[in-house]
Amino acid sequence: MPAHIMLSYQWDDQALVKKIYDRLKDDGLPVWMDIEGGVAGNINDSMAAGVEDAVVICPFMTPAYQASRNCKKELNYADTREVIMVPVMLANNWEASEWLGLITAGLLWVDFRNAENDEEHFELCIRSLEEEIMFNAGHLLTVEEPPSDVVDQPEASKPCLKKKPGRAFCHALSNLYIHESGEELTNLTDSRNTVALSETSGDYCYWEEIKGNGCKYYRNVVTHRYLGFDASWNQVHSEASPSVCEEWLLLVDQSDRSHQRAVVIKNKQSGSYLAVQSGRLIGLTSYNEDCKWFLE
CATH class of the missing domain: 3.40.50.10140 (Toll/interleukin-1 receptor homology (TIR) domain)
Structure with a gap:
């Protein structure tokens, strides 16, 4: 083998x-x-x-x-x-x-x-x-x-070479993690849940990477819900099953020179960059430092 x-x-x-x-x-x-x-x-x-x-x-x-x-x-x-x-x-x-x-x-x-x-x-x-x-x-x-x-x-x-359950995304400026909250959104009538930010990493901050057609889906390892973005509400959510709102591109942040694992996360459908401003997850139409994430 x-x-x-x-x-x-x-x-x-x-x-x-x-x-x-x-x-x-x-x-x-x-x-x-x-x-x-x-x-x-x-x-x-x-x-x-x-x-x-x-x-x-x-x-x-x-x-x-x-x-x-x-x-x-x-x-x-x-x-x-x-x-x-x-x-x-x-x-x-x-x-x-x-x-x-x-x-x-x-x-x-x-x-x-x-x-x-x-x-x-x-x-x-x-x-x-x-x-x-x-x-x-x-x-x-x-x-x-x-x-x-x-x-x-x-x-x-010492190196700790163990396979992690998924990817954890830590915001470069705020040090906050993308976290599946498990709470239902109140401004929508469908089955979407909120995705929040956490100061510490944990099981709910890990996302499995699943390859799609020219994209990637991120499914929470605990809830098995998919990370998504709704441009009309400028809101990050999780969904029980993937659709075009849950299609992402994960790219190396080539502007970073820290030699950490710097990436940008871009929603394929809307073209918005996943960012954090004022302690809140949002989408931005163009890149700035608020869009930088480190993989952990």
């Missing part, structure tokens, strides 16, 4: 990818890299085997990666086999296009831009990558305990 995380990269970025490989391996993740025993004999056969045994593939996206014939073959093969993809962005002021843009469209990439220039930023990026891998494929991976020389580290520095 597939068992590892495959790192797919263009040769120019080998030093950084090797550093990432070492950290993922030290943290107990089963990871595959061509120069670490991944290639033996015929290179095409070895790379095909790497893809075939992969639970997750991480393409390290740059213009050179997109221009590479071998990288294209590798990722196209992974795509045909429906291997889970967790893209990693290395290039500033650039977006994937052509075949790479097509394959990675709609995927939430992990930001490693300029990560090698600052060790603290590198550590934040590693944690983001591990969390995204575990979110997508934690139930498919066997995570080993940290080596004995790591166990004696302070508790706060």
Whole structure:
């Protein structure tokens, strides 16, 4: 059965990818890299085997990666086999296009831009990558305990590589979480409930991500109700079953340079950005800092 995380990269970025490989391996993740025993004999056969045994593939996206014939073959093969993809962005002021843009469209990439220039930023990026891998494929991976020389580290520095029940959204400015309240809306006659904000995270703040047609649905892990937005009331709600009001786009906030997992949440139907103003969830027609969220 597939068992590892495959790192797919263009040769120019080998030093950084090797550093990432070492950290993922030290943290107990089963990871595959061509120069670490991944290639033996015929290179095409070895790379095909790497893809075939992969639970997750991480393409390290740059213009050179997109221009590479071998990288294209590798990722196209992974795509045909429906291997889970967790893209990693290395290039500033650039977006994937052509075949790479097509394959990675709609995927939430992990930001490693300029990560090698600052060790603290590198550590934040590693944690983001591990969390995204575990979110997508934690139930498919066997995570080993940290080596004995790591166990004696302070508790706060130890990796906690467990699959979370869903995504938790923490507002970047207010530090408030999107929370399913379970209370019925009073200004509507249908079955919609209110969605509130909470100062602390908890089970009601976790949302399962379900893929739709060019969108994502977010279903609360406790109530199984779907996160939605009604533009006519400028109101966030939850619904028992999904419709167009519950279709969302989750995008990397490319303006953020904190190396935290900064995202924007955009309602597909209305085009409104999910935001917090004056302690209240609202939709905004254009982006500003009120629309920034951190994934937890």
